Amino acid sequence: MDMAQKQNLETDMCGKDVIEKYPKEQRYTLAILQDIQRKYKYIPREALEALAEYLETPVSRLYGMATFYKALSLTPKGEYIITVCDGTACHVAGSMVVLDELEKILGIKPGETTEDLKFSINTVNCIGCCAIAPVMMINEKYYGNLTPKMIKEILDEYRGEK
Known part of the structure; x- marks a missing residue:
């Protein structure tokens, strides 16, 4: 990568196109962070610094919010974000077995990315689909009544192996 390409990448990762859509007011901070997250699938350090400069606020305040x-997230997320519910109904129905299977197949733990x-895998306290426990989401799609055997089949769909 030559110097010009590196500079373009750094400029792109600062998210100025997202930031400058908003007025220079602190009350928009969370909305801006969410839009940056939507664009990059995480919040790059360069974007935090650019936002701090734009809003004239310390980077530490933005880091605290993030x-x-x-x-x-301050670390890159996967194309497919898997959210496993571990609420009471899901836990009783075997969500930890589902999570163990995901970890085994993908080689990562919650909070990590391949x-x-x-x-990427995340866990939450409740997705709100207790009737079809155990449940997980991949991006915006719900999967319920899960068994360990189903996990490989579902992941194969996203890998393009089915």
């Missing part, structure tokens, strides 16, 4: 909200940036 680490407080579970929906925001090296190819294809999959």
Whole structure:
């Protein structure tokens, strides 16, 4: 990568196109962080710094917000974000067995992303689909009444192997 390409990448990762759509007011901070997250699938350090400069606020304040909200991430996320419910109904129905199978197949734990940036795993306290427990989501698609055997089949669909 030559110097011009590197500079273009750094400029692109600062998210100025997203940031500058908003007025320079603190009350838009969370919305801006969410839009940056939507664009990059995480919040790059360069974007935090650019936003801090734009809003004239310390980077530490933005970092605090980005680490407080579970929906925001400072590390790259996969193309497919798998969210496993571990609420009471799902836990009793075997969500930990589902999670163990995901970990075994993908080689990652909750909060991690595969090296190819294809999959990330998260856990939540409740997805709100208790009647079809155990449940997981991949991006916006729900999968219920899961068994360990189903996990490989579902992942194969996303890998394009089916």
